[in-house]
Amino acid sequence: MREGLAGKYVGAKVRRVEDRRLLTGRGRYIDDLNLPDMAHAAFLRSPYPHAHIRRVDIDSARRMAGVFLVLTGADMARLTNPFLGMMALDGLYDPVFYALATDRVRVVGDPVAIVVAESRRVAEDACELIDVEYEPIAAIANMAQAMDPMRPPIWPRARSNVLWEDSQTYGDVEVAFAGADRVIRERFAQHRQSNQPMETRGSVAEIDPVSGELIFHSATQSAHSLKWSLAFLLERTSVWRSIRELATNREKPRKFVVGARAFIKSHPDLRTATKSSQPAMLKQLRREPKRIVHLSEALLGLLAKDPSRRPRVLAQDIGGAFGAKGLVPREDVALATAALQLGRSVKWIEDRNEHLMVGGQAREETLDIDVAVTSDGTILGLKVHMTMDVGAYPGFPFNGAFFAQMVKVMMPGPYRIGALRFDTTITASNKGTYVPYRGPWAAETWVRERMIDVVARELGIGRADIRLANMIGADELPAAMVTGPPLDVRMSARRTLEEALRVADFDSWDAIRDQARSEGRIVGMGLATFIEAAPGPPKFFDYISPGFSALAGVEPAHAVLEVDGSLSVITQQVPHGQGHETTLAQVAADELGVAVEAVRVRYGDSSITPFSLFGTGGSRSAAMAGGVVTVAAQELRQRVVDIASDLMEASTEDIVIEDGHIHVAGTPAIGVSFAEVAAEAVRRRPGSPSDGAIRVTSEWDGGAGGWAQATHVCWVEIDLDTGLVTIPRYVVVEDCGELINPAIVDGQIRGGVAQGIGAVLYERAAYDGDANFQAGTFMDFLIPTAMEIPDVEIHHLQTPSDIFANYRGVGEGGMIAAPAALTNAIEDALAHLGARITEQHLPPARILELAGVIEAEAPTEVGPPDYSAAAAVPAPRPSLIRERMPTLTPAQAQAVRRTATSVRSGARRFADRYAGRP
């Protein structure tokens, strides 16, 4: 390991500083916040999956004692800008919709009205008095129904419930398949899952009684993203008013524009990316011309808005998110609007029933896969067709299509796969919003690792042998995936596999299993290996969505010597269980030579944290925040040493800092304190004391970045009487580079494995065949408890390297690999009974069906039609968009072009805010 980096704290199991607060019940979650004179909100939600709203009568609710305000979709259309998809993917239909349903409801739980009252109870009572006349429409409950042209489109302008079709080819697929001895085909179905953190969504929209300013307290994964999204969506202003405002006060947008220019200049690839996505944007506009009005109103409104009207977002303790809280809840927009209307603070805490219905669902994907192999088991190429059911309302700002791109790019994993064709079909349904969930792209690992077992079985090759034969080894690095992302020399997936095979004593397994079978016991073992872009190679996100690296790539941080001599690190990360208050303090403490307790990590407040849209997600914080805090702390140390050397009249090279004491090497008795340095710094630079005595702002682009990787081995025992599966042993062999805090790393892995096991054996966000939600309580949506989850045995490898900040993330990996290892183990256990595992959800009844113990029942979830059959008889399926584009009058076309130009420049200005250096 690099000297100087592996200091006193980095690498140690430092006790989490947040635990004293959290474990004694003194955390500060949203519901702990109670402001003077605060009102409470509740939402009236649709009981129908799909219906027209014919009439909403709020009179009796509004008249009820204790009710302050009732708003409906019509109010939202008047007072707010709609949610507008920002993903310019060619042909993707990305709808325009409001925080509250206007003319139709599209999912059970769709918010129809918000009621604000003196208490939550009164607000709920009033909801019951609202009279809504619904006219039900045939619902879309699954992929097959979405592809049925007789079913009504959920988004009439899409004219179909197929929202996007795409095909990408990497390498020479024709050659690969022509050279194959065999092509093996299988369909795998992942069921609808849900993140379900302990704390549901919820916010307090605080209105400052003096300034009227909106302070938005929220359990969000990204304070700045929520802030700017709210600024964009709230307080709709007409174009003319904005223009008048801008004309009378030309100074106002200047900072904005200057910043935007600078940002775009410094990111030339962003410019080409925007250029290349312009045709797609134009197509979207042509399809939905009103988008232009909405975009102009929102963007000009944002420009004209006084900075004091931009909300300040504050996040404190957050009880988990797993990806779902990176999106902007529609409810937050309704809540903030209500608070602004009332001029009074309003709280909304989502209850579990709501969170299960509409708090975010994930992973409903069916993948058809063809593998071209030679008879010795060499994989030549893949053809994959993924169908993704994204539910009704797209997530904002990330919809399902973004994550479909990730599945595609990650498909080859650590294997030598030279050719890939990846087709994507995105369908809408009357179900909850597709959100990212801990390793949103994990379908690639599940399907690939499952399929490798299938190929091994078909060819009669060992499961370890076929992996070893196809996995990229250290001697072949650096290399690149056929989809683009480079694999650097630290990509050690194969080492984790080799070590796992040794730890698991894989070679004796077949004999052990067969012996158990002869004793009447059903046991199995499964393997799975994955790599995770945490943070990934440089510019990784550009492979997913061109230009995205520019928006996501750079991590900022402040390191501050406060005027009283204390030390702070200020991060844009918004920890929600990851322990950043501990790990980032560890990193800074080592660089600064102080005790870990001496560094305070501050986060979550958009008015003090450095700007980034990313927040916490994507298993990036160890690498990105760990890296930037190292850089910032080193620079701060240098500045401290400079002043200390003056004070002590010594040369800077002779200064050491040990245990918080600054002195000349060899003479520890004579020294200065951080407080003295701070006082001197203030003397030299009289400025705002709120900025501290010395304030360093650094940015870090992730450097060489890199991959995290692991191999999981899962053992199962199955009771063929009951179908219950137990997991007697679970092994993880992983390499995430240098560990900042091994206890936290292990905790992340264990939690991920637990959720992966939960997905396979327990959890399902189920709907019936008419899209009625079936899993609205924790008695229906089963989350495993400590009783169901095994001890997870974790082995760490560290590929030696002397690169700077050799940290990689482990937040998602546990969950990425666990479903694969577990389902592979289950098939191993049941193989002799002819069971083939092609679905991810395996509750006990399904296990017995697959084992042939009981009769199978028809599932309610129906996948897409068989694409291969469709391909054999090519049905005329012209691109929906080109075929059915509404024709524009010349005047309309002119308007589209004109506004498109202003939108483009508006977007540039908007981007500046995102760069928004203070």
Place this chain on the structure above:
Amino acid sequence: MKIPRFTYHRPATEEEALAMLTEFGEDAKVLAGGQSLIPLMALRLSRPAHLIDIGGLRELAAIRERSGTVSVGAAVRHVEVERSALVARAAPLAAAAMPHIGHGAIRNRGTACGSLAHADPAAELPAVALAAGASFVVRRASGERTVPASEFFLGYLTCDMGPDELLVEWRLPTWPVTAGWSVQEVSRRHGDFALLGMAAMIDTDPVGRISTAALSLFGAASTPIRVDAAEKLLTGEPPSAALFDEAAEIVKGQLDPPGDLHGTAAYRKHLGAVLTRRCLSEAAGRLGAAA
């Protein structure tokens, strides 16, 4: 979700409680441990205007043995039944059911009589009552009646009690010392309500033939049910694995359970056979164990 407004009453005596039940009738609900009622109210599925908390009724807080019965009062918590030496000795079937009821935290608050009055068909105790030939003492201001378990459970969450009545006592006949017992169930997670469960009792005559058999299933229908045909088959035969297999097939054939998210009807039918085999062999192993 928040509970709609209601009035809370905490009577100090049974008499007072009965008077309140007479006064409020349909508008009132008895509050025992609250482990079933409060969640229903929080989901706004139940909306009583008055809650009559019987937690303070000292006279109903005891487990007693008298003249061939073990009686459990309405204010007795699950945990007290679970830890009672008297129940373990004189009502081992009830004792065996207790660890299956939810989790420790639920058993600390929930009451045995509350579970019986609630009449959830997936709950353990109604099936235990049915297998053990228990009875219920039901009181209203104007009088008292005793209802046998076989007539008490009428349907899903419905038992033979009027809105003005209070279940004051659960009476179990003292266990015949020679009999064996077993309570088994299958649930998806530790502590969940059973997908299917069985409370079973068998006794033998001096020559070792089964003299009494009771197979009582929970989670199988809208009430707990006994399987007469299987009980008849067992009676008069010496216990054996082959006999139990035959009984298991009968149980499976007789069941018409509901299917849901957690298990299909076919799965539950199959579990009927599995649990019959498991319960009977465990019960057979315990013949005479209570002596």
